[in-house]
Amino acid sequence: MGGQGPKSRVQGRAGRAPKAAPVPSPRTLPELDRIIHERMRLAIVSALAANASLSFNDLKALLGTTDGNLSVHARRLEEAGYVAFSKSFHGRMPRTVYRLTPEGRRAFERYLGHLEALVHGARRP
Amino acid sequence: MERPPLKAVPEPPALGSRAIENLHFIRETMERASAFTAVPGWGGVAMGASALGAAWVSRLARTPEEWLGIWLAEAFLAGAIGVWAIAAKARRSRIPLFAGPARRFLLTLFPPLAAGALTTLALSRAGASAALPGIWLLLYGTAVVTGGAFAVRIVPVMGVGFMLLGAVALFCPPSWGTAFLAAGFGGLHIVFGILIARRYGG
Numbered sequence: 549m550g551g552q553g554p555k556s557r558v559q560g561r562a563g564r565a566p567k568a569a570p571v572p573s574p575r576t577l578p579e580l581d582r583i584i585h586e587r588m589r590l591a592i593v594s595a596l597a598a599n600a601s602l603s604f605n606d607l608k609a610l611l612g613t614t615d616g617n618l619s620v621h622a623r624r625l626e627e628a629g630y631v632a633f634s635k636s637f638h639g640r641m642p643r644t645v646y647r648l649t650p651e652g653r654r655a656f657e658r659y660l661g662h663l664e665a666l667v668h669g670a671r672r673p
Numbered sequence: 674m675e676r677p678p679l680k681a682v683p684e685p686p687a688l689g690s691r692a693i694e695n696l697h698f699i700r701e702t703m704e705r706a707s708a709f710t711a712v713p714g715w716g717g718v719a720m721g722a723s724a725l726g727a728a729w730v731s732r733l734a735r736t737p738e739e740w741l742g743i744w745l746a747e748a749f750l751a752g753a754i755g756v757w758a759i760a761a762k763a764r765r766s767r768i769p770l771f772a773g774p775a776r777r778f779l780l781t782l783f784p785p786l787a788a789g790a791l792t793t794l795a796l797s798r799a800g801a802s803a804a805l806p807g808i809w810l811l812l813y814g815t816a817v818v819t820g821g822a823f824a825v826r827i828v829p830v831m832g833v834g835f836m837l838l839g840a841v842a843l844f845c846p847p848s849w850g851t852a853f854l855a856a857g858f859g860g861l862h863i864v865f866g867i868l869i870a871r872r873y874g875g
């Protein structure tokens with residue numbers, strides 16, 4: 549189990565990957581989108597792909613994460629232009645609502661395509 | 674044709690199984706996220722409007738049987754509106770919901786509603802139909818609380834609203850029954866339906 553893990557480009561957790569060491573693959577493997585590939589960001593993008601929009605608190609409850617973790621990853625997605633947000637006031641409480649940008653949806657679809665290519669590649673050795 | 678020994682196959686199986694694992698993760702997250710907002714807001718508003726109509730018509734009923742018949746017809750109508758609205762919202766989010774989340778939602782909704790149907794039969798046979806509005810609100814609220822356990826928090830909150838209203842109705846004069854039904858199935862559905870529709874897309 550996982551004997552070949554460190555060599556592969558697909559990492560379960562971004563943190564475990566040795567930084568800046570893209571191992572050349574023996575095959576022409578698709579380049580996975582690093583921004584989406586991280587677990588929490590993948591979860592955020594997946595959740596937003598299934599909904600027109602979700603508030604910060606909804607995402608937090610849905611993904612079972614903390615304020616800090618969610619806001620770090622949401623900001624990263626926002627910097628990449630994959631996610632847009634709007635702020636409003638609900639009474640006195642600020643309410644942040646996130647949605648996927650068209651670019652983010654394209655990136656998500658591209659990422660799914662790459663995963664599919666990997667699956668098919670594995671089935672045709 | 675000679676098959677290469679398994680060891681000769683390099684990385685792809687590991688990559689492929691991780692890709693499959695990632696696809697599962699995405700699918701699960703999307704299912705959970707859509708279950709989260711699967712409850713239809715405008716559908717709730719339509720159910721509320723039909724309940725207000727039923728309340729208006731049932732005031733004209735001359736016998737308890739007529740009154741009961743009107744509300745049973747309303748239950749079927751509102752149920753049909755609800756199922757249609759869930760299916761429509763699922764279709765719009767382009768996710769085959771009937772495989773997962775919507776089925777779970779309908780399954781958790783079902784037991785309290787079945788209990789309500791049986792209780793209705795027993796109470797009306799015993800001539801105790803005065804208790805029906807309170808029982809209906811209470812059990813429908815229970816269904817919404819359990820069914821909405823995986824949904825946005827506003828859904829179980831609406832369920833608790835129905836349960837409270839039902840509890841109060843049980844201990845109020847029977848002549849208020851229709852008003853309680855109008856306030857619950859009409860009022861709560863419309864108010865929460867608008868909130869859900871505005872916040873969670875339809």
